[in-house]
Amino acid sequence: MASVWNKPGIEAKEVQEVLAARQHSSLSTVQSTLERLVRKGLLEREKRRHAFIYTAAVSRAELLGKLLKDVIRLLHDGSPDTILSSFVNVASRIDGSALDHLEQLIQHKRRQLEEAEDDDG
């Protein structure tokens, strides 16, 4: 996808050349991967003379947005909790007044600790 985003209208052979710097992939492997991305709706292809040229159907930002929606859905679903976790449980929605109450509790405790420190000092 990165090579298609960097050069819209790229051919399979050119993608193979870009990838060659990192890993060896045969032309048929690259072509079948590109075809799979076309079927997934991530790329569009157009016949130009003898070869197909590929253009991205979604931008980087759109793809990332879609992936993050999957992450949120998985976090809510809760089933893959051995693999995916969040700093706060996104299903732990509590209303604003309860959050305010917790904030007051923290501030109260902080004042208590400060007063205790002052007394010690």
Add this chain to the structure above:
Amino acid sequence: MTTVELLKLLREMSSFAAIWLSTWLLLFGCLYLVYPHLRKKLAAWHPATAANAVLGLIALPFCTSLLATSLLFGGLLELNVITLHHHSADCEGKFPRLESYWTVAAVLGLSALALTTMAGKFVRHLLAARELRKHLMSLGERRRDWCLLPNDEKLVFTLGWVSNDIFITEGMLRECSERDLAIILEHERAHAARRDNLRILTARLMLLAVPTRFARPLLDDLHLYIEAACDFATAAKHGALNVAETLLRILRLVPENFDFRNPALVSAFTGSEVESRILLLVDADNKTQLEPYRFWPFLLMLLFFSVALVDPMHHAAELLLGSIQAAF
């Protein structure tokens, strides 16, 4: 191995599976009834100790039933532990085993199906997470030990199995102070150091045969105490109240575009996990870490219950397998 031997082995296996599963569920039922009383004690402990205790409790029915069934079938304790009854202590040849091939096939088939389904589900999640991680890594910008995702959504999450990767979106980073970021990263590092993914996987395996509705209270508490243990590890460096404030700030930012009214998403048993974590942190100076968890109390309980169970299991097994045989 001859066909006769193979059939005998299959009969043994299905009898073993039927007794093990029944004992497992029965012991879990006892734990389920006792657990609400134990929870009050757990809440007073340091979260790291409480997390280990919950995991130990979850493991107890599974391990006890497996060990007791193995002892029962191994015959090691037959003469010493099993009391004399109608056919004296000589059970060989009289101990009922599943004989009907249909029953044997049904018990083995169901056991294999349950195991395959669970293993398949786990592998599917693992592969999906690996794919997702690969895509997110390629779209994000690698920082020291985390990855920044160029998106306005406010999210921070960890993805991975053995080596966890932390992802933070730009939307979240804009709202975070440097201290918040340090606390989040420390919390996630604590998960990796404690191998919490392995703890959760172990718990899920030990609750494999238990319907989700009944397993939920224990799993929710395990989650809570694991998260709280990481909060406390972070608090040792950044202060408990600072961690509590960061939790609260991040909780105010999580995406609101989902239906939180879905009862499957919110546990009635635990209440709000984050709220409990904040309350634990506010009360952190009253929680002293108990002696580091050791396996010996768990192993002693396991051995005691297993040996004590052999005799009643023997009689119950005769009744259970006899009834299954009679039914088919």
